[in-house]
Amino acid sequence: MEKGNPHQQDETRWATLMQEAQAGNEEDYRQLLNELATFIKSYLVSRFGNHCFIEDWVQDILIAIHEARHTYDTGRRIRPWLFAIIHHKAIDALRRKKSYDRLLSAQQQEALAQVPAAPNCCPEEALARGELMDHLRPKHRDALVLTKIQGYSIRDAARQLGVSEGTVKIRVFRGIRELRKQLEFPS
Amino acid sequence: MNDTQDLILRLTTGLQAQKPRLSIWIQAFTWLVISGVITVLLIHMSGPIRSNALSQLFSTPRFALEIASGISAIAALAVTGFLSAVPAAAHRGLFLLTLLSLTLFLGLNAYALFNPPLAPSTLGKREHCLYETFVYGILPLAFAWHLISRYYPLNPGRTAAMLGLSAGLMSAVYMQIACVYEPVHMFIYHLMPASLLGLSAALCTLWRTRFHTR
Numbered sequence: 237m238e239k240g241n242p243h244q245q246d247e248t249r250w251a252t253l254m255q256e257a258q259a260g261n262e263e264d265y266r267q268l269l270n271e272l273a274t275f276i277k278s279y280l281v282s283r284f285g286n287h288c289f290i291e292d293w294v295q296d297i298l299i300a301i302h303e304a305r306h307t308y309d310t311g312r313r314i315r316p317w318l319f320a321i322i323h324h325k326a327i328d329a330l331r332r333k334k335s336y337d338r339l340l341s342a343q344q345q346e347a348l349a350q351v352p353a354a355p356n357c358c359p360e361e362a363l364a365r366g367e368l369m370d371h372l373r374p375k376h377r378d379a380l381v382l383t384k385i386q387g388y389s390i391r392d393a394a395r396q397l398g399v400s401e402g403t404v405k406i407r408v409f410r411g412i413r414e415l416r417k418q419l420e421f422p423s
Numbered sequence: 424m425n426d427t428q429d430l431i432l433r434l435t436t437g438l439q440a441q442k443p444r445l446s447i448w449i450q451a452f453t454w455l456v457i458s459g460v461i462t463v464l465l466i467h468m469s470g471p472i473r474s475n476a477l478s479q480l481f482s483t484p485r486f487a488l489e490i491a492s493g494i495s496a497i498a499a500l501a502v503t504g505f506l507s508a509v510p511a512a513a514h515r516g517l518f519l520l521t522l523l524s525l526t527l528f529l530g531l532n533a534y535a536l537f538n539p540p541l542a543p544s545t546l547g548k549r550e551h552c553l554y555e556t557f558v559y560g561i562l563p564l565a566f567a568w569h570l571i572s573r574y575y576p577l578n579p580g581r582t583a584a585m586l587g588l589s590a591g592l593m594s595a596v597y598m599q600i601a602c603v604y605e606p607v608h609m610f611i612y613h614l615m616p617a618s619l620l621g622l623s624a625a626l627c628t629l630w631r632t633r634f635h636t637r
Binding site for chain 1: 444
């Protein structure tokens with residue numbers, strides 16, 4: 237007997253669980269969201285790196301899945317539906333600088349507590365494990381890292397890179413656009 | 424229990440069963456038909472249509488092609504707009520098809536500026552066609568928004584723009600039959616207000632989502 241590959245098994249199981257969730261089955265829905273939380277986190281970490289704000293992104297995505305669950309058509313595959321939501325929310329969160337706010341808040345709290353930053357929160361190291369960022373053009377990646385990950389203002393990032401503020405903004409915009417394309421059409 | 428676990432517990436407690444909904448395709452086509460009928464009725468109620476328009480439609484193939492391309496652009500925008508309200512339902516190819524339909528319609532009308540299929544005339548002139556085109560599109564647009572607000576458009580601005588343009592083009596295309604046939608007049612008094620309706624819908628939606636982010 238031919239065993240389905242892991243993706244196919246997930247596809248079938250998640251589609252069934254979502255169908256049950258649409259019928260009001262709390263237990264199946266809880267199982268689905270727990271599995272999706274783990275999956276989404278590992279997906280985001282593999283693409284963006286293991287940052288402190290990834291957990292927030294996971295929660296935002298779970299909320300979006302919850303709000304959109306009625307739009308899932310049980311006759312269609314669930315993975316495209318899921319990934320559309322994941323990609324949209326991830327890019328949206330990056331664009332809104334939520335990562336900057338939370339990273340800054342975390343850094344401030346750590347400074348006050350005089351506790352060294354956990355290894356996983358080191359942006360540069362985490363970025364090295366983020367596939368998506370590695371594939372960006374260097375000038376776009378540098379602009380994104382400085383503004384969205386390390387929390388530099390546009391002015392400070394411009395000073396650091398030795399370019400104008402307008403150039404930084406354009407590079408951030410293009411970097412996010414490249415990330416979106418890579419998420420939707422991975423090479 | 425961490426925050427995510429707590430969130431999952433809150434989301435799953437007191438879960439309500441979802442009511443089955445009509446297919447988004449059926450909703451899109453229903454909207455097209457009803458809105459088309461409403462638009463035609465409104466235009467007829469507000470004044471007569473150009474007296475020779477129907478005969479021109481049958482006797483001049485290029486004019487018929489302009490109208491047909493307009494109708495296909497309206498349908499493509501509507502279907503893509505409705506499907507874009509469901510995550511992953513609207514494929515990239517559909518957006519491309521919509522763009523091609525719109526380009527064909529605009530291209531034919533642009534070509535008519537240099538080589539009109541009909542002799543331009545002032546027969547059937549409507550005094551307020553610019554405002555009529557815009558206003559008659561509002562009701563279909565509101566109806567469309569009421570239908571898709573029950574879904575989850577990931578890009579509400581884009582969805583609103585497509586549905587707004589589809590609604591606006593309904594009155595714009597029928598005005599090519601009801602009002603004067605004069606290419607420059609059509610661009611300024613029919614197509615421009617239709618485009619404005621699409622733009623207004625997008626801007627209103629973006630403004631609204633700024634305060635009610637999803």
